[in-house]
Structure formats: structure tokens, C-alpha cells
Amino acid sequence: MKRALHMIVVLTLTAAIIGSLLAFVFAATWPTIQRNERAELERAVYRVLPGAQRFEEAASGDFSLYRGYDENDALVGIAVRAQGTGFQDVISLMAGFSADCDTVLGLRVLKQLETPGLGAKIDGEEFLNQFQGLALAPKVAVVKGGILDRATGRVEAITGATISSKAVEGIVNNALDAARKAGG
Amino acid sequence: MAKTPTPLGKEFTKGLWAQNPILKQVLGMCPTLAVTNSAVNAFAMGLATSFVLLMSSTLVGLVRKMVPSQVRIAVYVVIIAGFVTIADYFLRAQFPDISRALGPFVPLIVVNCVILGRQEAFTSRNPVGRSIVDAAGMGVGFTLALIVMGSVRELLGNGSVFGVTLLPQVFERWTIMLLPPGAFLALGVLIGTSNLIAARRQRRAPAAQ
Numbered sequence: 001m002k003r004a005l006h007m008i009v010v011l012t013l014t015a016a017i018i019g020s021l022l023a024f025v026f027a028a029t030w031p032t033i034q035r036n037e038r039a040e041l042e043r044a045v046y047r048v049l050p051g052a053q054r055f056e057e058a059a060s061g062d063f064s065l066y067r068g069y070d071e072n073d074a075l076v077g078i079a080v081r082a083q084g085t086g087f088q089d090v091i092s093l094m095a096g097f098s099a100d101c102d103t104v105l106g107l108r109v110l111k112q113l114e115t116p117g118l119g120a121k122i123d124g125e126e127f128l129n130q131f132q133g134l135a136l137a138p139k140v141a142v143v144k145g146g147i148l149d150r151a152t153g154r155v156e157a158i159t160g161a162t163i164s165s166k167a168v169e170g171i172v173n174n175a176l177d178a179a180r181k182a183g184g
Numbered sequence: 185m186a187k188t189p190t191p192l193g194k195e196f197t198k199g200l201w202a203q204n205p206i207l208k209q210v211l212g213m214c215p216t217l218a219v220t221n222s223a224v225n226a227f228a229m230g231l232a233t234s235f236v237l238l239m240s241s242t243l244v245g246l247v248r249k250m251v252p253s254q255v256r257i258a259v260y261v262v263i264i265a266g267f268v269t270i271a272d273y274f275l276r277a278q279f280p281d282i283s284r285a286l287g288p289f290v291p292l293i294v295v296n297c298v299i300l301g302r303q304e305a306f307t308s309r310n311p312v313g314r315s316i317v318d319a320a321g322m323g324v325g326f327t328l329a330l331i332v333m334g335s336v337r338e339l340l341g342n343g344s345v346f347g348v349t350l351l352p353q354v355f356e357r358w359t360i361m362l363l364p365p366g367a368f369l370a371l372g373v374l375i376g377t378s379n380l381i382a383a384r385r386q387r388r389a390p391a392a393q
Contacts, residue, residue, distance in 0.1 A: 032278070
């Protein structure tokens, strides 16, 4: 009986001490963690909506939308955060569309775990820059062995990473649907 | 062990080579294989693990005599998990990029057997000062081995070490070194090499043993 009590006291004390230590660390770091996440979000929104000075958050179904406005309070475009399944894991993107949803303004990768050297190139400038100023007629098409054609919305897929490239196409088009539904 | 105390210096250096957690004990393989695809990630993982190991050994060393042996593992795990969470929050607040690169492997330090292993095999039987030295040695040894793994994989797979490009573009990158199979290749060669060196040393200086 005495031994059992001893065990209970020791375990309870350990948990209480570690628990309060954690509460302290949590209180000390949580504001910074949230600030980091916020800063990262802002950086991504401003990258995909060039010229935007401020943005407002809105939701459309499962998507997070960010309407960007310039210094004259005119709508620059809509940034949409969307994700989908890539080759290995979920790919998370931030896509910026013009106010009337007929052009891609910019595209950023927020998170990806594709194959290094192949699929991971979706996070490279060479691939992402293709989307800048891409006309949506009516959607984005990533074409294997194709040639970049901004007027018809055709983007060249990454050699050896068709699945990753196609995944980006699907995610961007889903984001586009969400932006259109929200009435750009 | 307590009857014939080893010098403190040796208690530290044994973690670097003779009982290196990765090369000799082959413990903590999950982070070793998973996060050594770049030298920076390996270094951060090594530091985080060393911090948890050092803090846990200190605390366990201080309370070990008060803890009934039946619940000792539970107490160790609570202590380790507490420090792992602290390390995780610290990384997320101060080094968000590294935290993102390491992903779920920071919380998984909880189940790194190097840490629980040291508590059970060493801290629970030795004075706290000695345990801290032991933990420091094991931590440094673990970190160094991870950095070697990470550097080799990054150099062959990406032509760089710690993000600094060293190999010319002519060198065809061995992408496989950055993928999971590359971790096994690098680990195998690393442990093989360390065994070779150890065997050579023993042959050369049999009198010293």
C-alpha cells in the first residue's frame, strides 16, 4: 500500500512539474510561432499578387481565399491556398489570379515532399515562372513535352516528373474554381 | 562500474568513438536515416537530440533515487517527452525553416532509443555529474555522426555541403543519395569504414589494450 502510494505520488509530481514547465514554454513561444506563420502567409500572398498592398481573408468551401488590394483600394486579384496529392505527399500551393480570373498572376509552393531532383523542381523558379501571366482559356494545362504558351494557358511539364507536374495543374485548377465561385 | 570509476574525460570521449550511438550502438536509426539528406538538417537534428538527452539525463540523475523502480520508465518517458516538446516549440519559434524541414521527426525524438537507452543503461546507475558528462559525449557523438552522414549525402546528391556548392555542374548529381535508399547506402559505408578503422587500430596497438 505504501509502495503504491509512493509510485502514485512520484508519477503525479513528475507530470505536474513537466506540465507546468511546458505551459511556461508554450506561453513564451506561441506568439512567435503564430507570427512566423502569419509572416509566411503574407509573404506568399504578396508574391502571387504583385502590386497588392493589403489583403482580406475570405473562405470558399475548403479553400482559404485572400483578396488583395492595391494602394487605391482596387482589387488586384485573388490568392487561393489549395492543396492536393502529389507523387509522394500532399502539395500545398498559393495561387494568385487576376480580379476577373482570366490570368494567373503568380504561383508559390508552400509545402511539398516530391522526389528531390525530379518532382521537387515544381518548387523551382524555372517551373513556377511559367505560370506568371498565364492566360486561363479557360484552365491551366500542364503538357508533357509541351512548350510554354502563355496565350493558351499551356505550361511545360517537368521532364521525368509528369505526375508532380500534373498534380500542380489539378491543384491550380481547383483553386481557380474556388476563386471563380467566390466571384472574383 | 561505480566501484572502479572511469576518468570523467573517458566518460565523455567514449560517446564520440568507442560507444558512438550511431556507429557502434546502432541506436536512433529513425532520425539517422530520415533527416540526413542535408548537412543542415542533420546538424539541427543532432543538436535537438543532444539538448533533450542532456536535459533528461540531468533531471533523471537528480530524481533517480526518489523514483520507485516499477515506474521508472514511465517517469523517464514523461521527462523526455517534456523536453522534446520544449525543443519542438523552440525550433518552431526561432528556426521555422529548419522546423519545417525536420517535420514530424522532432516530436519523434521522444522515441529515439539513444535517449531512453542512456537513462536506463547509465543515468539510473551513476551520479548525476557523471551522467551529464556521459550525455554530453553521446550527444556530440550522435551529432557528429549525423553531420558526416548529412554531408556525404548532400555532397553526392546535391553537390553541396551546408548549402555551399562544392562540386562543379559537370558532376552528375546522384539523386538517389537524397532519397531513402541513399541513407542506407551512406550508413552502411559509414559503419563499415568505422569498423575498418577500429580493426586496423587494434591490430597496430595490441599491447595498449
